[in-house]
Amino acid sequence: MSAILTVKSLTTSLLPGIPIVDGISFGIKAGETFALLGESGCGKSMTALSLMRLLPGGIRIESGEVLLGGSDILLLPERAMREVRGGKMAMIFQEPGLSLNPVMTVGEQIAEALELHGVKFSPSPQPSPVKGEGADSLPPRGGGVGGNAIAQRCTELLEQVGIPDAPRRLHEYPFQLSGGMKQRVMIAMALAGQPELLVADEPTTALDVTIQAQVLQLLRDTQKRNGMALLLITHDLGVVAQMAHQVAVMYAGHIVEQAAREQLFSRPAHPYTQKLFAALPDAARNGQPLAAIPGNVPQLHDIPKGCRFAPRCDKAWALCREQPPAWTTLAEGQGVRCHLYSELVAGSSLPVAKSENHRDEQGGVGYPLPATSYELLQVENLRVHFPIRRGILQRTAGYVKAVDGVSLAIAAGNTLALVGESGCGKTTAGKALLQLIRPTAGSVRFAGSELVGLEAGALREKRAGMQMVFQDPYASLNPKMRVAEILQEGMDALPSLPSPPPLQGGGSSAGRGAPQAHIDALLEQVGLTASAKWRYPHEFSGGQRQRIAIARALAVNPKLLICDEPTSALDVSVQAQILNLMKSLQQELDLSYLFITHNLAVVEYLAHEVCVMYLGRIVERGPSQEVLHRARHPYTQALLSAVPRLDGRGAEVVRLPGDMPSPASPPQGCHFHPRCAHAMPQCGSTYPGSTNAGTAHEVCCHLYGEGKPQLPGSYNLDSR
Numbered sequence: 001m002s003a004i005l006t007v008k009s010l011t012t013s014l015l016p017g018i019p020i021v022d023g024i025s026f027g028i029k030a031g032e033t034f035a036l037l038g039e040s041g042c043g044k045s046m047t048a049l050s051l052m053r054l055l056p057g058g059i060r061i062e063s064g065e066v067l068l069g070g071s072d073i074l075l076l077p078e079r080a081m082r083e084v085r086g087g088k089m090a091m092i093f094q095e096p097g098l099s100l101n102p103v104m105t106v107g108e109q110i111a112e113a114l115e116l117h118g119v120k121f122s123p124s125p126q127p128s129p130v131k132g133e134g135a136d137s138l139p140p141r142g143g144g145v146g147g148n149a150i151a152q153r154c155t156e157l158l159e160q161v162g163i164p165d166a167p168r169r170l171h172e173y174p175f176q177l178s179g180g181m182k183q184r185v186m187i188a189m190a191l192a193g194q195p196e197l198l199v200a201d202e203p204t205t206a207l208d209v210t211i212q213a214q215v216l217q218l219l220r221d222t223q224k225r226n227g228m229a230l231l232l233i234t235h236d237l238g239v240v241a242q243m244a245h246q247v248a249v250m251y252a253g254h255i256v257e258q259a260a261r262e263q264l265f266s267r268p269a270h271p272y273t274q275k276l277f278a279a280l281p282d283a284a285r286n287g288q289p290l291a292a293i294p295g296n297v298p299q300l301h302d303i304p305k306g307c308r309f310a311p312r313c314d315k316a317w318a319l320c321r322e323q324p325p326a327w328t329t330l331a332e333g334q335g336v337r338c339h340l341y342s343e344l345v346a347g348s349s350l351p352v353a354k355s356e357n358h359r360d361e362q363g364g365v366g367y368p369l370p371a372t373s374y375e376l377l378q379v380e381n382l383r384v385h386f387p388i389r390r391g392i393l394q395r396t397a398g399y400v401k402a403v404d405g406v407s408l409a410i411a412a413g414n415t416l417a418l419v420g421e422s423g424c425g426k427t428t429a430g431k432a433l434l435q436l437i438r439p440t441a442g443s444v445r446f447a448g449s450e451l452v453g454l455e456a457g458a459l460r461e462k463r464a465g466m467q468m469v470f471q472d473p474y475a476s477l478n479p480k481m482r483v484a485e486i487l488q489e490g491m492d493a494l495p496s497l498p499s500p501p502p503l504q505g506g507g508s509s510a511g512r513g514a515p516q517a518h519i520d521a522l523l524e525q526v527g528l529t530a531s532a533k534w535r536y537p538h539e540f541s542g543g544q545r546q547r548i549a550i551a552r553a554l555a556v557n558p559k560l561l562i563c564d565e566p567t568s569a570l571d572v573s574v575q576a577q578i579l580n581l582m583k584s585l586q587q588e589l590d591l592s593y594l595f596i597t598h599n600l601a602v603v604e605y606l607a608h609e610v611c612v613m614y615l616g617r618i619v620e621r622g623p624s625q626e627v628l629h630r631a632r633h634p635y636t637q638a639l640l641s642a643v644p645r646l647d648g649r650g651a652e653v654v655r656l657p658g659d660m661p662s663p664a665s666p667p668q669g670c671h672f673h674p675r676c677a678h679a680m681p682q683c684g685s686t687y688p689g690s691t692n693a694g695t696a697h698e699v700c701c702h703l704y705g706e707g708k709p710q711l712p713g714s715y716n717l718d719s720r
Contacts, residue, residue: 003027003067004197004229005051005089010064012043012050018300020046020059022253028197028246031223033230035244035261037237037276039571040542041297042250044233045094048199051231052091053081068197087117090190094202096182100174106185107170110154110192117193157188161218164659178659179422180211184218191222198222201233205568208421208598210656213642216243235571237280238601238644241265249273252298252308259334265646269336271313279576280646281605289583290576290605296541307339315340376560376592377410377433377466382442384425384432388664400664402428404616406442410560413586415593417607417624419600419639423660425616426596427471430562433594434468435459446560464494467553471565473545477537483548484533487519487555494556526551527581543574547581554585562594567602579606600643604628612636615671616663622697632699634676670702678703 005028012021021043028034036044049055051066053073065072073084085091093099101109151170158166161184174182183203190198200219204212216239223230232243240247240261247264249257249272257270268274278291295312304310310320319339328341384403387396403425410416418426431437433444435451444451446466451459467490470476477486520530526547537545546566553561563582567575579602585591595607603610603624610627612620612635620633631637638654656675661667667674673683683702691704 002030004030004069005231006065006067007051008065008067010047010050010066011062012046012055012059013062014059014300016062019062019253020300021050023064024248024250024253024255026246026248026255026258028229028231030196030229031227032245033223033232033243035232035234035240035247036250037234037240037247038250039235039297039573041252043253044250045201047250048091048201048231048233051199052085052089053078054085054091083117086113086190086193086195088195089197089199090193090195091199092183092186092190092201092203094205096179096186097174099186100182102174105171105173106158106177107151107154109185110157110170110189111150113189113192114150114153154188157192158185160191160222161185161188162214163188180207180214181659183207183211183215187215187218187222194226195228197229197231199231199233202235203232204234204236204239209600209639209642210421212239212644213655216644219243236644237276237572238646241646242644249276252303254308254337256309256337257335260332263332263334267334269330269334269341270309270338271315271340272309275312276572279573281576281579281601289580292576292580293573296543374412375409376412376447377408377594378443378445379406379408379433380443380445382406382429382432382444383440384428384437385440398664400662401616401666402663403432403439404663404666406613406616406618408611408618408621410592410594412559412592413590414609415586415595415607417595417597417603417610418613419596419598419603419610420613421598421639421660423663424613425663426613427564429613430468430564430594430596433562434463434466436468460494464556465558466560466562467556467558469546469549469553469561469563469566471568473537473542473549476549477545477552479537482534482536483523484519486537486548487522487533487552490552490555522551522555525554525585527577541574543570543577546570546574546578550578550581550585554589558591560592560594562596564596565598566595568597568599575602582606600628600640612639615660615666617671618700619672620693620697620699620701622694626694626697630694630697632693632697632704633672633701634678634703635672670700 007027008025009023010021010025011019011023013019024047026034036047038044046055046059050061053061055061061074064074066074068084068088073081076084104112154170155166158169163169163181163184169177169181174185177185187203198219203219204215207215219230220243222228230243232239234240244261247259247261248255249264249270251272257264257268257273259269264273268277272293275291275293279293281290293312298304298308298311304321305324306322307313307316307320307325310316313320317339323339325337325339326342327335327337329335330341382403383401383405385399385401388398388400389395390397406425406429408416408418418429420426428437432439433451435444435454439452442452446462449462451462454462481489519533523530523532528544528547528551532540532544532548537548540548549566550561567578570578582593583606586593593606595603597603607624610620610622610624611618612627612633614635620627620631620636627636628640631640634654635656638656641654654677661671661674667684669685670676670679670683670688673679676683680702686702688700688702688704690698690700693699693704
């Protein structure tokens with residue numbers, strides 16, 4: 001097939017001589033998925049913005065060609081480029097919440113895309129499906145098509161991307177949609193112009209595995225139906241294995257390796273690619289540190305003279321630090337930019353082992369499972385119900401049952417993972433344990449003391465023992481405070497240490513009342529230098545900011561950390577660093593963790609026990625290896641089946657129809673039964689009790705209620 005897109009020696013620079021994207025070349029054929037893989041800061045998103053000519057101010061394309069259908073779009077005037085964007089090529093941005101207009105309805109935004117690109121379609125002879133839903137409020141658009149026809153086409157696009165109740169959603173605003181729905185609206189807008197090339201920049205980052213599976217299947221179906229080419233930008237190796245035909249690995253502005261998917265996953269050549277594979281969480285390494293890549297991607301002003309990966313490469317020698325490596329073509333078209341292969345000729349075998357055998361062992365150092373002696377946290381029948389108020393008098397018309405009867409326990413030194421889709425109540429439960437949200441009912445006992453109902457003063461004394469690490473370090477760290485001030489703030493608010501002398505030096509009030517040595521020790525404990533205390537949060541990478549957030553939590557000597565998706569949007573290499581840090585801190589300080597996540601691979605590596613949550617309730621719990629490898633509840637099986645497999649074959653995904661019901665009006669009986677393929681009559685009338693499914697393994701499902709269990713089969717992570 002002919003190439004839809006051909007990129008030749010594309011260079012995009014901040015200033016002359018400071019390239020962000022440095023001479024990259026690749027091509028994408030019709031119906032093909034080309035994946036661009038690498039850490040944050042490697043230039044992947046800037047490559048996409050360069051192709052779309054949507055570069056921020058001060059950044060410009062220095063040289064190269066971008067051929068779309070044979071024409072160089074870099075030579076087009078801006079007026080002509082507007083017709084290309086959204087028409088011939090479209091882009092799905094990483095953060096749909098920032099890309100959708102908050103003051104326009106979903107229907108208006110999709111209709112705008114249809115108007116701008118003059119898409120022609122034939123109105124259906126049948127009545128508009130949105131008749132009576134306010135469809136007439138959509139004005140006539142370009143091409144002489146009436147408002148009802150536009151509304152019908154918008155509805156078809158929303159249905160095409162799998163949004164339920166599409167006619168109603170047309171008239172909703174982005175804030176009324178979940179993260180997965182907003183991403184699907186973005187896809188619908190991108191598909192409205194029927195593009196030949198779709199650029200998807202991290203389209204599934206931070207999405208639940210079930211929503212991720214839906215989005216990826218949608219992209220595959222659209223590609224198959226329209227013959228569309230897809231440029232997929234991601235750092236998720238599982239997504240690459242499932243989606244890509246060709247893969248390019250990018251580092252510090254260069255493409256360092258390019259190959260067909262099967263070649264890359266079976267025989268990665270570049271040391272950087274090998275280390276990305278080695279950094280993946282794996283149950284086989286449970287108790288051992290992950291092979292994290294030391295250091296960070298170099299800054300633009302500090303690009304090494306020779307190989308850009310040399311400062312982080314354990315195979316580098318003198319030549320690597322003096323001379324940039326040339327591009328070398330290996331067997332079957334695989335290419336690599338590395339001095340290790342500069343003497344090889346095409347057709348020679350690669351002097352590397354398969355990726356799964358390239359995990360760097362680190363001297364056999366392990367993390368033994370803790371010998372627990374008591375339960376640090378005990379939660380019984382926790383409920384958090386938010387009132388729904390309506391009318392002039394704001395009377396209570398109902399309740400949003402965010403957490404509806406959760407019971408769990410965490411032993412000292414243990415990690416309990418709380419998993420489930422977005423909206424199931426995980427974060428609300430975590431905040432309720434800390435009393436950041438007051439529970440409606442239930443009991444929370446920490447170290448033998450009841451927290452529910454305590455006054456603010458008494459609660460403050462208890463909070464030093466349990467702290468929270470939030471999902472987004474951008475939002476949880478004060479951008480106007482230096483790191484030392486951020487760390488001291490917790491010590492002042494929750495004094496658990498002797499009153500120390502003020503910090504000396506630095507010309508700042510930062511550190512007043514906190515010993516400089518203690519702050520230095522905190523930073524070194526989380527892998528940062530002591531000099532970092534005088535810097536502001538914006539001067540750090542995402543992984544470093546998360547380390548600062550962990551240091552702030554540790555500043556008051558807690559025994560329990562509640563970690564809310566702390567690695568959800570991090571690169572695999574940075575994720576490995578944070579997981580290694582958390583395991584070492586747990587061993588050193590005897591910490592307990594409540595780890596809230598939707599990443600089941602992280603759960604398998606880190607957690608001792610797992611609770612699976614759905615619509616405010618726990619549906620399955622038990623030891624992590626038992627739950628993840630012998631799942632019993634149909635919902636848990638659906639979550640596990642949606643995890644992308646590294647072998648690229650793709651397991652049969654258990655499709656969950658529709659979205660999670662609203663916690664304001666949960667279904668009668670078992671909350672999961674409207675989406676369950678194994679639902680029985682009693683599932684719609686009574687909620688199932690807890691049944692033992694193995695050693696300390698409990699499941700709430702009518703399939704296991706009476707007599708011999710009616711097993712629907714089990715699904716496990718081994719199939720990855």
